[in-house]
Amino acid sequence: MIRLLAALGALVLGGLASIGRLAIFTGQTVSHIVRPPFYPRELGAALLQIGYFSLPVVGLTAFFTGGALALQIYSGGARFSAEAVVPQIVAIGMVRELGPVLVGLMIAARVTSSIAAEIATMKVTEQIDALVTLSTNPMKYLTMPRVLAATLVMPLLVAVGDIIGIFGGYMVATYRLDFTSVTYLKNTVDFLEWLDILSSLTKGAAFGFIAALMGCYFGMHSDRGAMGVGRATKSSVVAAAVLILAANFILTEAFFSS
Amino acid sequence: MITLSGVTKSFGSNHVLRGVDLTVGKGRSMVVIGGSGTGKSILIKCILGLVTPDGGSITVDGRDVTRVPRDAFLARFGMLFQGGALFDSLPVWQNVAFRLLRGELARPWAEAKSIAIEKLARVGLGAEVAERLPAELSGGMQKRVGLARAICADPEIIFFDEPTTGLDPIMAGVINDLIRQIVTEMGATAITITHDMTSVRAIADDVAMIHGGKIRWTGPASEMDASSDPYVDQFIHGRAEGPIETLR
Secondary structure (H helix, E strand, O other): OHHHHHHHHHHHHHHHHHHHHHHHHHHHHHHHHHOOOOOHHHHHHHHHHHOHHHHHHHHHHHHHHHHHHHHHHHHHHHHHOOHHHHHHHHHHHHHHHHHHHHHHHHHHHHHHHHHHHHHHHHHHOOHHHHHHHOOOOHHHHHHHHHHHHHHHHHHHHHHHHHHHHHHHHHHHHHHOOOOOHHHHHHHHHHHOOHHHHHHHHHHHHHHHHHHHHHHHHHHHOOOOHHHHHHHHHHHHHHHHHHHHHHHHHHHHHHHHOO | OEEEEEEEEEEOOEEEEEEEEEEEOOOOEEEEEOOOOOOHHHHHHHHHOOOOOOEEEEEEOOEEHHHOOHHHHHOOEEEEOOOOOOOOOOOHHHHHOHHHHOHHHOOOHHHHHHHHHHHHHHOOOOHHHOOOOHHHOOHHHHHHHHHHHHHOOOOOEEEEEOOOOOOOHHHHHHHHHHHHHHHHHHOOEEEEEOOOHHHHHHHOOEEEEEEOOEEEEEEEHHHOOOOOOHHHHHHHHOOOOOOOOOOO
């Protein structure tokens, strides 16, 4: 019984220590965003890597999701003669939920894993130590540009995802479900509100911050060796995905509960 | 002058350093020898502040290393890491000139590149290597690039961590000669960590042997063979029999 309690206590303490470490890491990252020196070249590279090079995966994911959503809404709506709501539900579904969440998860898969693996490998091969000996703060040089870039560029990626997702729904609706082009677009534009768009972009910024932060955190705290790099990469993606979904719920509650 | 007094460091129950006392004179080349896992690398990481010692004191020119401004302190150092620790994403010249491209020592890119190419030439690499990525270089070339990076900002103190590990004997000899020449030319204080006795004889003015978390013996390299210390004797002759326990 005492062993069980001891194990439970160790688990709780370990969990609290992890939360504490993550909170300190987050605080340090945010503080470095506003304190010089800044590394604009690294920020530019991160913007390109996280933003521009993620466009194909974001576009493809959003396009197919929008198309599938249109088919589902059409067949589901047909059960109570509501096929006509396809444009409105595709628009609201993509902009409020599926756009930001799917883009966030794709970024977690593509960017978080890559950041964690890169930084963990740098740690294993003493590149982080080398940065310190070259009078360069690894938090400023590695973490801050990536987190800032992801936070800035994710709203744009989400906006692109929303538009392409709606376009996917439009393509399926007009070519497969016999909607007229003008009616579909008019219903989409009329139905969307500014709050929908604002929530979408805010979620994008929050998910970008989480995705990059998790990659940097697990990379910086990885164990030695190939197994350490692998574990850091896996943990970063899992943590980013779970936190993105949790943040999505909190933000949805904050924007739309009333 | 670098002075370590009673430096201790443990990782959990593993007591790596158990009270290290060591003095490295200004402009001297000290080589620290010892078996694998005896804390040689931890020793220099403690001096640089990469690892925080649990106890004892470390001073450089009489100033406690924990109480000096970090950037100014680190600007006095150059370090060659065991695996090179070159930044994969940067071309060779940007690795070499890293310190000159950012921070307090920042210079215009053209000037920094020109200095990098000059330093690459100093370690026997041509300008054509400058634009390559580290992954495109052999192990020996990576060591040379690491050496060029270590000396790029003309540091007063240079650390070499296992400079010849993983190199063939000829390339190891080349690196040893380069280190000796550069340290002499620059008048820098150097600490080299190695268990390669050829390196010791090529590089060292002074030698210290670490064993059991303490400095077992220290003295001029010329006196090492006649030290009469059984630990030093076993190590420098690579004998399996002796006071140092080995796994067989």
